[in-house]
Amino acid sequence: EAEVAQSPRYKITEKSQAVAFWCDPISGHATLYWYRQILGQGPELLVQFQDESVVDDSQLPKDRFSAERLKGVDSTLKIQPAELGDSAMYLCASSSPGTGGQVQYFGPGTRLLVL
Amino acid sequence: SQQGEEDPQALSIQEGENATMNCSYKTSINNLQWYRQNSGRGLVHLILIRSNEREKHSGRLRVTLDTSKKSSSLLITASRAADTASYFCATDGGNEKLTFGTGTRLTIIP
Numbered sequence: 001e002a003e004v005a006q007s008p009r010y011k012i013t014e015k016s017q018a019v020a021f022w023c024d025p026i027s028g029h030a031t032l033y034w035y036r037q038i039l040g041q042g043p044e045l046l047v048q049f050q051d052e053s054v055v056d057d058s059q060l061p062k063d064r065f066s067a068e069r070l071k072g073v074d075s076t077l078k079i080q081p082a083e084l085g086d087s088a089m090y091l092c093a094s095s096s097p098g099t100g101g102q103v104q105y106f107g108p109g110t111r112l113l114v115l
Numbered sequence: 116s117q118q119g120e121e122d123p124q125a126l127s128i129q130e131g132e133n134a135t136m137n138c139s140y141k142t143s144i145n146n147l148q149w150y151r152q153n154s155g156r157g158l159v160h161l162i163l164i165r166s167n168e169r170e171k172h173s174g175r176l177r178v179t180l181d182t183s184k185k186s187s188s189l190l191i192t193a194s195r196a197a198d199t200a201s202y203f204c205a206t207d208g209g210n211e212k213l214t215f216g217t218g219t220r221l222t223i224i225p
Contacts, residue, residue: 004157031211042203042215043158056212067135091157095211102211103148 002026004107006092011112018080021110025094026073031055033104034077035066035091043091049075082114119204119216126223134191136219138204139184145209147180149189152201152218161189161202192222 005024013019025032035043048056051072069075089111093104119140143155146165151159164171164180171178201220205213
């Protein structure tokens with residue numbers, strides 16, 4: 001069964017350092033999402049791609065976060081510089097059009113700890 | 116920002132009992148979905164109910180939707196230890212974007 005791949009699974013970094021997360025969506029899924037999930041809360045959307053184009057990045061802190069999906073397949077989310085408050089789980093999901101609504105398929109996530 | 120709120124925040128029941136969790140949301144929706152998240156893992160889709168549907172079943176899952184009250188419920192019947200997880204409702208306003216609730220932590224006691 002096809003799955004969304006993410007790496008690394010865990011990342012520990014010091015504040016002010018740069019970190020990058022990678023996501024490979026399910027083959028053929030045009031829509032890719034990055035979420036941030038703080039412990040004890042639901043995921044919050046950071047950025048949504050349709051193919052290589054950004055559809056929604058209204059909740060992305062653009063002073064330190066960037067995301068790209070150059071060839072419309074895999075994607076990278078970068079934080080520079082990392083801050084203590086960035087400690088969270090970063091989830092990637094992908095979807096394709098479906099009748100009546102789009103189901104999102106999630107990767108295992110990258111847990112980030114900023115010291 | 117979180118669209119919905121789940122109630123209760125946490126629920127512990129004996130194995131074999133039924134578990135019910137509720138979700139309230141704020142704006143109009145195209146559909147509502149429920150996801151499960153095991154500790155430290157990604158989310159898994161459980162069921163989708165469209166705005167023109169009132170009830171839907173999938174195996175041991177039963178979902179209801181009341182758009183007039185902007186609320187939904189998820190019932191898990193004959194619970195098993197493997198059902199221990201966090202459950203999230205997510206609303207789709209029709210723009211291919213999901214807004215998640217705060218989640219219910221379900222613990223099944225063997």
